[in-house]
Structures are given as C-alpha cells and as structure tokens.
Amino acid sequence: MINYAIQRLILAFFVAVAVSIIAFALLRLSGDLAMVLAGDGATDEEVRQMAERHGLDRPFVVQYFDWLIRMLQGDLGTSLFTHRPTMEMILEAVPVTAKIAFLSLGAALAFAIPLGVIAAAYPNTWIDRAVLALAVAGKAMPTFWMALVLMYWLGVQLRWLPISGSATWQHLVMPVIVLGTSVMPQLMRLTRSGMLDTLESDFIRMAWAKGLPAHVVFFKHALRNAILPVVAMSAISLGFLLGGAVIVEAIFSINGIGLLAYRSILRIDFPVVQAILFFLSFVYIFLTLIADLINAWLDPRIKVK
Amino acid sequence: MAIDYGAPPLLDIAGLHLSIPTSGGDLRVLRGVDYQLWQGETLAVVGESGSGKSVSSLALMGLHPRRASVSAERMTFDGQNILGLSRPALRKLRGNQMAMIFQDPMTSLNPVLTIGEQLVETYSAHGKGSRAQATERAIYLLERVGIRNARERLGQYPHQLSGGLRQRVVIAIALMCNPKLIIADEPTTALDVTVQALILSLLKELQEEFGMALILISHDIGVVSSIADRVAIMYAGTIVESGGADEVIHEPLHPYTRGLVDCVPRLRPGRERKPLVTIPGIVPSLLGPSRGCLFRNRCPKALDTCAMTDPAVQRTASGRVFRCIHSEAVLHAAHTRPADPAPVAAGGRA
Ligand SMILES: Nc1ncnc2c1ncn2[C@@H]1O[C@H](COP(=O)(O)OP(=O)(O)OP(=O)(O)O)[C@@H](O)[C@H]1O
Numbered sequence: 019m020i021n022y023a024i025q026r027l028i029l030a031f032f033v034a035v036a037v038s039i040i041a042f043a044l045l046r047l048s049g050d051l052a053m054v055l056a057g058d059g060a061t062d063e064e065v066r067q068m069a070e071r072h073g074l075d076r077p078f079v080v081q082y083f084d085w086l087i088r089m090l091q092g093d094l095g096t097s098l099f100t101h102r103p104t105m106e107m108i109l110e111a112v113p114v115t116a117k118i119a120f121l122s123l124g125a126a127l128a129f130a131i132p133l134g135v136i137a138a139a140y141p142n143t144w145i146d147r148a149v150l151a152l153a154v155a156g157k158a159m160p161t162f163w164m165a166l167v168l169m170y171w172l173g174v175q176l177r178w179l180p181i182s183g184s185a186t187w188q189h190l191v192m193p194v195i196v197l198g199t200s201v202m203p204q205l206m207r208l209t210r211s212g213m214l215d216t217l218e219s220d221f222i223r224m225a226w227a228k229g230l231p232a233h234v235v236f237f238k239h240a241l242r243n244a245i246l247p248v249v250a251m252s253a254i255s256l257g258f259l260l261g262g263a264v265i266v267e268a269i270f271s272i273n274g275i276g277l278l279a280y281r282s283i284l285r286i287d288f289p290v291v292q293a294i295l296f297f298l299s300f301v302y303i304f305l306t307l308i309a310d311l312i313n314a315w316l317d318p319r320i321k322v323k
Numbered sequence: 324m325a326i327d328y329g330a331p332p333l334l335d336i337a338g339l340h341l342s343i344p345t346s347g348g349d350l351r352v353l354r355g356v357d358y359q360l361w362q363g364e365t366l367a368v369v370g371e372s373g374s375g376k377s378v379s380s381l382a383l384m385g386l387h388p389r390r391a392s393v394s395a396e397r398m399t400f401d402g403q404n405i406l407g408l409s410r411p412a413l414r415k416l417r418g419n420q421m422a423m424i425f426q427d428p429m430t431s432l433n434p435v436l437t438i439g440e441q442l443v444e445t446y447s448a449h450g451k452g453s454r455a456q457a458t459e460r461a462i463y464l465l466e467r468v469g470i471r472n473a474r475e476r477l478g479q480y481p482h483q484l485s486g487g488l489r490q491r492v493v494i495a496i497a498l499m500c501n502p503k504l505i506i507a508d509e510p511t512t513a514l515d516v517t518v519q520a521l522i523l524s525l526l527k528e529l530q531e532e533f534g535m536a537l538i539l540i541s542h543d544i545g546v547v548s549s550i551a552d553r554v555a556i557m558y559a560g561t562i563v564e565s566g567g568a569d570e571v572i573h574e575p576l577h578p579y580t581r582g583l584v585d586c587v588p589r590l591r592p593g594r595e596r597k598p599l600v601t602i603p604g605i606v607p608s609l610l611g612p613s614r615g616c617l618f619r620n621r622c623p624k625a626l627d628t629c630a631m632t633d634p635a636v637q638r639t640a641s642g643r644v645f646r647c648i649h650s651e652a653v654l655h656a657a658h659t660r661p662a663d664p665a666p667v668a669a670g671g672r673a
C-alpha cells in the first residue's frame with residue numbers, strides 16, 4: 019500500500035508539472051495579453067510599456083519559471099482589478115465553495131448509493147424504473163432553472179429559506195440541493211450498473227449459496243466491488259463542484275471560487291484567472307490521487323499491479 | 324462408511340420441472356428429474372453441456388433464476404418439502420445443511436474480502452458460534468483440506484492463491500457448517516489436470532470422514548466413475564438412467580449412457596473400437612412442449628414409436644431406473660453384441 023501510494027504521488031507530481039506548463043502556455047497563447055491590458059485604442063507604445071511592466075516581452079520559458087518560483091513562494095500575483103494579492107482573494111473564496119461542494123457530494127452519494135443498490139436489486143421492475151426516471155429528471159433539469167424554482171418556492175413563497183448570500187447554514191440548503199441533484203444521477207447510474215454487473219458474478223451466487231442474508235450479499239459482497247467506479251466518479255464530481263458551480267454561485271450570490279472566476283474573466287483579470295485555473299487543476303490532481311488511494315484500499319488487487 | 328439404504332433418503336426428487344420464460348417462448352430446462360440420495364452417499368450427475376445439471380442443483384437450493392417457474396411431484400430434503408419452504412427457511416438451509424462448490428474457483432471467491440472473512444461469515448450467518456470459534460474452525464478446515472500456514476492464509480486475498488488452493492478454500496467454506504449435503508458442480512473442470520485428481524480424492528476423503536452426502540456434477544463419466552456410489556445420467560432435462568455406478572458404467576442400458584461410455588475409451592477395456600469423441604447429432608431445442616423421446620434424433624435404437632409417446636420409466640430388479648421404450652432385455656442384448664468376436668464399426672452407429 020505504501021509503495022503504491024508513493025508511486026501514485028510521483029505520478030501526480032509529473033501530471034501537475036505537465037498541467038502547469040500546458041495551462042500557462044494556453045493562457046499566453048490565447049491572445050496578446052499586453053494589447054488586452056493596455057485597453058482599446060492604446061498606442062503601440064502603450065502596449066509595449068504594458069508588456070514590459072508585466073514581463074510579457076521575455077521568452078516564454080523565462081516567464082514560466084519566473085511564475086513557477088513565485089508561485090512556490092506563495093505569490094500568485096496581484097489582481098489587476100482589485101490590486102490585492104490573488105492568493106488572498108482565492109483563499110477567501112475557497113471555504114464557502116468547498117463547504118457547498120462537499121455537502122453536495124455527500125448529499126448526492128447519500129441518495130445515489132442506496133437508490134442504485136435498490137434499483138439493481140429489482141432490475142426492470144417499477145422500482146428500478148422509478149429510480150431511473152428520477153435520475154433522468156435530475157439530469158435533464160438545468161441547474162439555473164432548478165435554482166430559480168427553488169428560490170421562488172422555498173424562498174419567496176414559503177419564506178422558509180434565505181435566497182441570497184452564505185452567512186448561515188440555511189443559506190447553503192438550496193445551493194446544496196441544486197448541486198447535489200446535478201451530480202446525483204450519474205453516481206446513481208454508476209452504482210446501479212456496477213451492482214448489476216457484480217450481482218451476475220460467481221462470487222455473488224456463492225454468497226447466496228452460503229445462506230448469507232440479503233443485506234450482507236448486497237452491501238458487503240456486491241457493493242464493495244461495484245463502488246470502485248463510483249469513487250473515481252465522486253472525485254471528478256467534486257472537482258466539478260469546486261470549479262464549475264459558477265451559475266449556482268451567481269444566482270444565490272455566493273462569493274465562492276466560481277463567482278470569482280466568472281467575474282475575473284469578465285474583467286480580464288488574468289493573474290486571478292490563471293491562479294484559479296492552477297488551483298483547480300491541482301485540486302483535480304489531488305482528488306484523483308485520493309480516489310486512487312481509496313480504490314486501492316477497497317480493492318486489494320490494485321496494490322499488487 | 325456404510326450407507327443405510329433402508330433409511331428414508333436424505334434427498335428425494337421426483338418429477339422436477341423447471342421452465343424459464345424467454346422472448347422465444349418457455350425454455351423447458353428440466354422436464355422431469357427424479358433421483359434419490361442417501362446419507363453418506365456419492366451420486367454423480369453426468370450429462371452433456373446444457374442438459375440441466377447445474378439448474379437442477381441450483382433449484383434444490385432455491386437459487387434458480389427468479390423468473391423461472393418450478394414444480395415437482397416431490398422434492399424433499401431431510402424430510403422437509405423444499406418447494407414449500409419460505410425464503411428465510413430456505414436461506415437457513417443453504418450453506419448450513421446443504422453447501423455448494425462451484426466450477427470456477429478463480430471467480431467464486433470475492434476478490435475484495437479476505438479468505439478468513441469468507442470462511443467465518445458462513446459460520447456466523449447461521450449462528451453457529453462466536454467469531455473466535457469460527458476462526459478456529461476455519462483454521463482447522465483449511466489445514467484439513469491441505470493448506471499449510473492456515474493462520475496466515477486467513478488474512479490473504481483470493482488473488483494471492485493459486486487455482487488449486489482456491490478450490491480447497493471453497494471446499495473448506497462448504498464444510499464450515501458441517502452440512503449434510505454437498506453439491507460439487509464440476510469442481511475440477513477449471514483446474515489443471517494434475518490438480519483435478521487431487522481435488523476429487525480430497526472430496527471423497529472428506530465426504531467419508533464427515534459422513535455427508537455428495538452430489539458430484541460432471542460432463543465426463545470417466546472422471547466420476549471411480550468415486551461415485553451411484554450415477555444419474557441426464558439428457559435434455561431428464562434423468563434417462565440411474566443406478567449403481569459400476570453397473571451403469573459397465574453395462575449401460577439406455578442408448579445415451581451407452582454413447583457416453585463409448586466416448587471414454589478407458590472405461591471399455593479390451594475393446595479395440597475407435598473411440599468416439601462425441602455422440603453424433605445435436606441436442607434438441609428445449610423450447611416449448613414436446614412429445615416422444617428427446618434423444619430420438621441421435622439414438623441408434625430409435626423406432627417410429629419413440630416419437631409418439633414419452634418413454635416410460637422402467638425399473639430393473641437390481642433397482643436401476645431408465646427411460647426407454649425398449650425393455651431391459653432388449654437393451655442389454657443389443658449392448659452386449661459389440662463384445663462379440665466381430666465388433667461393429669463405430670461409424671455404423673451414426
Ligand atoms: N438464467 C438462465 N436463463 C436462461 N436460460 C438458462 C439460464 N440458466 C440456464 N439456462 C439454460 O438451461 C439449460 C441448462 O443449463 P445448465 O447450466 O443446467 O446446464 P449444465 O448441464 O449445467 O451444462 P454445463 O455442463 O455447460 O454446465 C441450458 O439450455 C441453459 O441455456
């Protein structure tokens with residue numbers, strides 16, 4: 019297990035380096051930043067000065083290493099808009115986004131796993147179809163629409179929940195419902211299909227033949243095998259929730275990472291955009307690493323490979 | 324151990340039918356299976372692939388596909404009517420009173436649970452005793468089935484063991500609750516030839532030691548001939564012949580049994596006929612109802628009447644049972660003829 023973990027860690031490190039180079043390059047190649055920064059109608063001289071000020075006239079490799087060294091020292095640059103350190107802005111935005119993301123994933127899994135198991139236990143019956151219909155409905159509903167419906171219903175009409183901000187836990191209920199619903203269906207379907215495959219296997223027939231009670235067969239014998247792809251998918255979902263919750267954060271006025279990214283893109287605040295990009299890439303890499311380790315712990319065969 | 328044939332049989336099956344609904348109609352997989360099994364006895368169930376050997380034993384344990392419909396004139400185990408049992412009652416029998424050993428040890432153990440856990444849980448599920456007792460029994464049985472360092476093996480996962488060792492583990496699991504009946508469904512087919520004989524003799528040894536009844540399923544009559552007390556030959560969902568192993572193998576009555584025996588050259592010493600690798604012809608479709616003997620398209624003794632009525636079950640003086648329109652005397656005479664000085668060529672039977 020330790021060897022496997024070290025191996026995964028080294029791999030994650032190289033992926034991180036590769037991602038940082040690619041992302042850095044993409045941002046630099048996506049247009050002449052100096053021209054954008056100088057603004058519309060700027061003279062050539064102004065553009066040149068802007069490039070010099072931000073070091074954009076130097077060779078790409080130099081720019082990359084310069085940025086890398088500063089980043090390793092915790093300096094992600096200064097916002098062009100607020101003139102505050104980028105790091106500070108990100109650290110302010112992360113907690114609320116992370117809280118919502120983890121709660122949403124937790125809620126999604128709390129529904130997805132039991133529903134997936136039940137659907138697989140009664141395949142092609144009305145139970146299975148009802149669960150699938152729920153999944154399709156959850157998937158088909160656009161998040162912005164669901165957010166607005168909930169806001170109108172629970173917030174405006176019933177006045178049960180506050181509709182904007184993130185001050186109390188009540189503020190988080192609707193965002194968590196919306197985001198949880200958006201990631202639940204795929205987790206549910208993966209659980210179901212994984213369970214269906216596993217339930218066909220010989221060792222499940224053997225488990226029945228041993229006279230084990232149904233809950234032991236389903237949860238101890240089948241689910242542990244069926245859950246492996248769900249773990250990997252959860253990591254991806256969490257990454258999506260941490261980075262892609264722009265619309266939901268905007269609707270509920272939550273000052274999280276998504277909203278910060280969205281605003282920074284509109285303001286062409288490229289140090290912030292770049293920093294968020296790297297932050298999210300590293301979060302993804304980290305989550306994948308965690309998922310790999312959980313899978314290795316669940317499946318003893320992985321460790322020997 | 325002597326078998327008391329005077330006692331009521333441990334397992335008594337008569338007229339077992341099972342059909343599975345499919346898009347093309349009902350697949351009548353079992354069309355009247357009858358056999359009996361006494362405490363301490365070994366019964367070999369032999370037949371070609373698809374004849375219903377696995378399904379009939381799964382039906383015994385209530386493990387047949389849920390959508391299948393099952394009926395039987397009689398299906399009792401240890402005096403209880405299995406068909407009448409509730410699901411929980413059936414679960415209490417499975418793994419406890421009757422245990423099953425499946426064909427492929429590479430896939431019949433759960434890859435993510437330790438060997439120890441898979442042994443112990445059976446014991447616990449049937450409330451046989453504490454975890455510590457279960458662990459002690461697991462170690463004892465692992466050693467008994469020939470696994471060294473049993474205590475260390477408990478913490479290992481299936482992928483750390485070879486196929487032969489895994490099948491030994493599966494056998495130990497089957498023995499955990501000291502069952503009255505073990506059903507071994509082709510327990511050696513997936514193993515190396517060198518390991519096959521070892522596993523079979525181990526099974527036989529354990530069966531004698533623990534005094535349980537054993538159903539040994541195989542498609543190879545040669546493999547089981549040496550360890551079975553009785554043999555039941557299965558074809559297209561029915562038992563076409565059953566009786567004492569020696570008698571059935573050395574003096575087969577039913578033409579199908581005869582064909583099976585001829586496929587195994589070593590069972591017929593002194594005969595210089597070319598071995599038939601398989602019986603010619605194809606297995607009939609099991610879809611829908613049928614009339615007449617299902618073996619008739621491949622039977623060298625078939626008459627026109629074989630297509631008209633289902634052959635009746637006949638019983639010989641020595642207790643053998645077979646399903647054929649011909650009488651014992653006719654079949655016996657027909658079968659002994661090739662032993663005459665001028666053997667009939669194998670091709671003549673096709
Ligand atoms: N779940 C199922 N659904 C549909 N048909 C099935 C199912 N299980 C078995 N059958 C059919 O039942 C028949 C008997 O199958 P069974 O597995 O009992 O044969 P077998 O004698 O054990 O053969 P083998 O030597 O290949 O194991 C076959 O025709 C098979 O196709």
Ligand code: SF4
Nearest residue numbers: 616619622629647648
């Ligand atoms: S009943 Fe007819 S077809 Fe069937 S085995 Fe006997 S002789 Fe052959």
Ligand SMILES: [Mg+2]
Nearest residue numbers: 376377378508
């Ligand atoms: Mg079979």
